[in-house]
Amino acid sequence: MAAYEAINAEFAELTFRIGQLRSLIDNYQRQVDTLHQQVRSRAVEAYMHGDRNDGTWFLFSTGSIEQAVIAQEILAQAVEGDV
Incomplete structure (x- = not known):
């Protein structure tokens, strides 16, 4: 009987x-x-609006390549603190 009780207690604990x-597992x-939804939303946002960190978004937000280059240079100087 003691063996049964020991096994039953172990079973209850398990x-x-x-x-x-x-x-x-459910919480995780x-x-x-x-997180998957956040990644998906951010990917869609980056696709729709471009990645503002890669510098290419200037090409799509300005009227010409010259404006893009000027805007990128101004931003670079501002980041460095020269402006």
């Missing part, structure tokens, strides 16, 4: 631990889903 792990899955 069942409880499995429940905890399932809860953690929700976090993954949220």
